[in-house]
């Protein structure tokens with residue numbers, strides 16, 4: 001699914017930017033930066049935030065585990 005049509009970013013791209021190994025983006029603006037592009041029209045920001053919320057929990061868990069082990 002294309003999330004950002006200006007930069008042709010998919011939901012997969014966004015998730016990988018949120019991953020600690022993929023840039024560890026902590027805000028919607030950082031997602032663009034991590035993916036090597038910049039925010040343009042901003043229409044995708046809402047969707048990116050939603051993806052961040054959806055993945056936020058599991059990312060935090062993965063991070064916690066990485067620290068424990």
Ligand code: FES
Nearest residue numbers: 004006040041044
């Ligand atoms: S759709 Fe993402 S900046 Fe335009």
